[in-house]
Amino acid sequence: KQEVTQIPAALSVPEGENLVLNCSFTDSAIYNLQWFRQDPGKGLTSLLLIQSSQREQTSGRLNASLDKSSGRSTLYIAASQPGDSATYLCAVRGYAGGTSYGKLTFGQGTILTVHP
Amino acid sequence: SAVISQKPSRDICQRGTSLTIQCQVDSQVTMMFWYRQQPGQSLTLIATANQGSEATYESGFVIDKFPISRPNLTFSTLTVSNMSPEDSSIYLCSAVGTAEAFFGQGTRLTVV
Numbered sequence: 001k002q003e004v005t006q007i008p009a010a011l012s013v014p015e016g017e018n019l020v021l022n023c024s025f026t027d028s029a030i031y032n033l034q035w036f037r038q039d040p041g042k043g044l045t046s047l048l049l050i051q052s053s054q055r056e057q058t059s060g061r062l063n064a065s066l067d068k069s070s071g072r073s074t075l076y077i078a079a080s081q082p083g084d085s086a087t088y089l090c091a092v093r094g095y096a097g098g099t100s101y102g103k104l105t106f107g108q109g110t111i112l113t114v115h116p
Numbered sequence: 117s118a119v120i121s122q123k124p125s126r127d128i129c130q131r132g133t134s135l136t137i138q139c140q141v142d143s144q145v146t147m148m149f150w151y152r153q154q155p156g157q158s159l160t161l162i163a164t165a166n167q168g169s170e171a172t173y174e175s176g177f178v179i180d181k182f183p184i185s186r187p188n189l190t191f192s193t194l195t196v197s198n199m200s201p202e203d204s205s206i207y208l209c210s211a212v213g214t215a216e217a218f219f220g221q222g223t224r225l226t227v228v
Contacts, residue, residue, distance in 0.1 A: 031215070032215055032216075034216065034217060036219075041206070041222075041224060042221055042222060043120075043122070043208055043219045043220050043221040043222040044159075044208065044210075044219040045219075046117075046216060046217065046218060046219075049215070049216045051215070089158065089159070091159075091217070093215075093217070103149070103161050103164070103174075104149075104159075104161070104210075104217055106158045106159045107158060108157075108158045109158055
């Protein structure tokens with residue numbers, strides 16, 4: 001059974017800092033990995049998708065890396081801003097066979113607070 | 117990317133009643149899913165919504181409590197039946213097109 005762990009559980013930083021969020025998973029046979037952002041009481045916004053054959057993806061100030069063999073991914077946020085404050089969730093998708101996708105398994109999330 | 121419209125966005129319901137949540141995707145997707153997020157927790161998969169057939173439920177979730185329909189490729193409903201305060205959660209619809217998962221804004225359900 002796939003298990004996903006995110007460290008730290010919470011992080012508070014001053015505006016402008018670069019920061020790293022960590023995600024680890026127990027079964028390296030993954031189809032892909034996604035990082036999401038969730039604002040309080042809201043749905044999830046997809047930030048980055050990394051396919052199992054890829055090492056990293058970048059979008060603006062965000063960079064996500066994937067080391068499938070060691071079961072780790074990191075989300076790097078450059079020059080953090082108060083608007084980045086949210087919960088960040090890591091999710092891995094396994095294989096289901098045929099044309100269907102396996103289910104997403106989520107970590108518990110990292111609550112990020114960026115203060116001015 | 118896919119845009120998912122979910123409604124209602126929130127509701128307060130009496131125990132013993134049922135609520136149906138609707139999910140509409142703006143493009144054809146291969147798979148649709150329903151998740152539950154209990155207060156302070158991460159997401160738990162309830163079931164995979166299968167087009168034209170019965171949904172596939174995860175361990176701990178049953179059709180009588182969470183009936184799901186998916187009459188076509190872009191629309192699905194989740195009903196929370198015979199509600200109790202323990203059902204108070206955020207319910208989220210998700211769709212997968214070409215491997216990336218997208219989510220609706222969620223339905224915040226409070227059962228009193």
